[in-house]
Amino acid sequence: MSKNKNIFISTTFAKDNTPVSKVLYFCKKSNLNNVELGSNHSFEKNYYKICKKYNLNYLVHNYFPIPKKSFVVNIASLDRKIRKKSILHIKKCIRFTKSINSKLYTFHPGFLEDPISSNKNSKNYDFVWSKSKKNTYQKVFKQMLFSLKEISLYAKKKSVNIAIETEGSFKKKHLLIMQRPQEFIQLFKHFKPKDLGINLNIGHLNLASKAFGFSKVNFVKLLKNYIVAVEISHNNGLEDQHLPIKKNQWYLKILKRSHLKNTLKILEFRNATIKQIKRSINILNN
Helix, strand or coil, X not given: CCCCCCEEEEHHHCCCCCCHHHHHHHHHHCCCCEEEECCCXXXXXXXXXXXXXXXXXXXXXXXXXXXXXXXXXXXCXXXXXXXXXXHHHHHHHHHHHHHCCCCCEEECCCECCCCCEECCCCCCCCEECCCCCCCXXXXXXXXXXXXXXXXXXXXXXXXXXXXXXXXXXXXXXXXXXXXXXXXXXXXXXCCCCCCCEEEEEHHHHHHHHHHHCCCHHHHHHHHCCCEEEEEXXXXXXXXXXXXXXXXXXXXXXXXXXXXXXXXXXXXXXXXCCHHHHHHHHHHHHC
């Protein structure tokens, strides 16, 4: 239904643990042909067969295909087992991305601490962490770089485009990495745009800019040459709510910038109706 072939809808709009096969059937029926395969579904067998059945245009994100045994992906973890498991999962996702002819695979850069689980609170879709803080930022950032180099080389070998997502939290800012401009300045010393793209998360940017007091516009300018996708949702500046977008918001002005005109736009909502999705698509088209 979208006039713009670059507008995608994340399957996370469905209720948590909904089988992706049901969501894709709904998307096909609703004429939503551009789909990002998201991370909140129950495990199913043979995702390749499921995705091929509906013949949609796909992007793949972080935790998809959903593993049989649930865990939190953290490529920056100082726990060797968690880090190794996370990298193996991402490599599997890269192979899957290639198998279904997806344009892009995006994933998270990791966390300062290992999350316990995802948050089930419908007002906030952040992770749940333990109260103790023991890791040092420098060690975690360095480990992320090592992991990204391994992943980047693997993606290049498989001819798959990859991008890491910008992070952001207002209340848990001390637990995340890749939220601030300085972090991306450091990252760009190690990677060229052809090796690693950026998935600009608008909701996270709203939270991070408020938490650390930096300009959203200048942040987007800094990432300009690396941005290959933009994940879009609305929030109140305090919680990562993943709400449908609204008219006359700051992010619509940013999306009008010429260097973002042909960038992939991903509507990443939670518990959204088809009416809300189509309204958001119309806002972007107009």
